[in-house]
Amino acid sequence: MVSVVCLPEGGYMAYTKQKLNKEQPVKNQVSSQSFQGMPNTEITNAVLAADEEAQYDESAKRLLGQKIILAHILVKTVDEFHGMKPEDVVLLIEGEPHISTVPIDPGLINQVTENNGSRIKGFNTEDIEKNEGMVRFDIVFYVRMKDGISQIIINVEAQKDEPDEYDILNRAIFYVCRLISSQKGRDFEHSNYNDIRRVYSIWVCMNMEENSLCHIHLTKDDLIERHDWKGNLDLLNIVMIGLAKKLPEHDEMYELHRLLGALFSQVLTPEERLELLDKEYNIPIKDNIRKDVNVMCNLSQGIKEAGIAEGRAEGKTEVVLNMHNNGFTLEQIEVATGMNVEKIQTIIEENS
Numbered sequence: 001m002v003s004v005v006c007l008p009e010g011g012y013m014a015y016t017k018q019k020l021n022k023e024q025p026v027k028n029q030v031s032s033q034s035f036q037g038m039p040n041t042e043i044t045n046a047v048l049a050a051d052e053e054a055q056y057d058e059s060a061k062r063l064l065g066q067k068i069i070l071a072h073i074l075v076k077t078v079d080e081f082h083g084m085k086p087e088d089v090v091l092l093i094e095g096e097p098h099i100s101t102v103p104i105d106p107g108l109i110n111q112v113t114e115n116n117g118s119r120i121k122g123f124n125t126e127d128i129e130k131n132e133g134m135v136r137f138d139i140v141f142y143v144r145m146k147d148g149i150s151q152i153i154i155n156v157e158a159q160k161d162e163p164d165e166y167d168i169l170n171r172a173i174f175y176v177c178r179l180i181s182s183q184k185g186r187d188f189e190h191s192n193y194n195d196i197r198r199v200y201s202i203w204v205c206m207n208m209e210e211n212s213l214c215h216i217h218l219t220k221d222d223l224i225e226r227h228d229w230k231g232n233l234d235l236l237n238i239v240m241i242g243l244a245k246k247l248p249e250h251d252e253m254y255e256l257h258r259l260l261g262a263l264f265s266q267v268l269t270p271e272e273r274l275e276l277l278d279k280e281y282n283i284p285i286k287d288n289i290r291k292d293v294n295v296m297c298n299l300s301q302g303i304k305e306a307g308i309a310e311g312r313a314e315g316k317t318e319v320v321l322n323m324h325n326n327g328f329t330l331e332q333i334e335v336a337t338g339m340n341v342e343k344i345q346t347i348i349e350e351n352s
Contacts, residue, residue, distance in 0.1 A: 058100070059292040060158055063263055064204065065099045065139045068283050073156065076256040077202055077215070077239045080145050080152070086281075089143075094151070097141035104135045104178055137175070142197075151187075152198040153179055158264075161207040168203065169216070172238045176201040180236065198232070202239040206264050211257040212242035250280055263293075270294045320347045 063069065070093060071086035081089050139156040155175060162168055179199040188195035216238040220229075247261045247268070248254035262268060262276045270293050277283040316337050323333045330341050337344070 057158075060264065061099050061138050063289065063292045064156060064158055065097045066289060067093050067097070069259075069263070070097065070139070070141070070154070070156065072256060072259055072281065073202060073241075074143065074154070077213070077241070078152070078154075078200060078237075084146075092144045092146075092148075094142040094144060097139050098137070099139050100136050102137045102140050104137060104175065140179070152200065153183075155179055155199070155201040157201065157203045159203060159205045162205055168205070169238070169240075172201050172203055172216075172240070176236050176238055196232075196235055198235050198237065200237045200239060202241065204241045204243065204260055206243045208242035208244055210242065211244045211248055211254055211261075212240070213256075214240040214242075216240070317347055317351075320344055321351055324348050 067090045068086060071081075071089035074081045074089050075084055075086055076082075137155050138158055139154075141154055142151050143154055144151055157172075157175070159168065176199050179201065180196065183196055187197050218233040218236055220233060241256070241260065243257055243261050243264065247265060248258050250258050259277075259281055262273050265273065268276070270290075273293050274285050274290060277289075278285055283289075316339065319337055320333055320339070323336060328336075330344055333339070333344050334341055339347075
């Protein structure tokens, strides 16, 4: 049975504002009450939309971080799991995936804990408040291979589109290299490089022109003679999944694209999304999945109604200057616009 969300008078925006009061607060949330009496509705809308987008992103990551969803991704992207049932792959995922908790910065990925007198090094999921503002992996986890012994490390990143400010492959390469180098002291000691785990960094990019799937990995070219150098060329793997705006038909080639496209669709209703997951993919609809689907659907509509034209540099510059002139801090402007502090400071300096 699929639940129906009854919206209050005022539509999606009214529903969204009710959710903001009921849901757990988002970091750096700026209350709409801070803007009472201010004539500049552009600033108000910008901050509200930024807060809604933050909640949307968190709901998207939680949905993507569901083990059964991750299992569907692994079956289609990692050769070891090709042909397996997603339900069987779920059993190979170790523990709970780390969602937006592990920092990417050098020296911060790992932490050392004490256990019965032994020092154990693992992913750093502590001190989230202390390290607030740092870039973190969207999702990272270990999964065992079919032999039940070997492990690989999986990172999954969600992108609402292909960014303009940098080349996305460069970022993916950085991420996968960080996941390799951070294994020293955690997965292998000293010079035991043969113990390095394989790493997959899987990027889900929405709002693309067409559906695509690409595996990027190391290759060997013999330029002079041929020598069989020992080592594993399959340690570094990047998978790029492009999701078109239009949902594809359900066939084997686009099975994964249809699943992910339905999860992040801004056209399907919550009921249609949940029904597709249930009937076509036999995914049990648990309360947490139902909740995040509803939140994403309603927030996406709320963001549209806020009238924020994402990516218009000229409009964002005006928002930055207006907020600065009204006494907002750099951190508040960062939350509202999505720009980093350095860029905000540059805009202020160039227009002062």
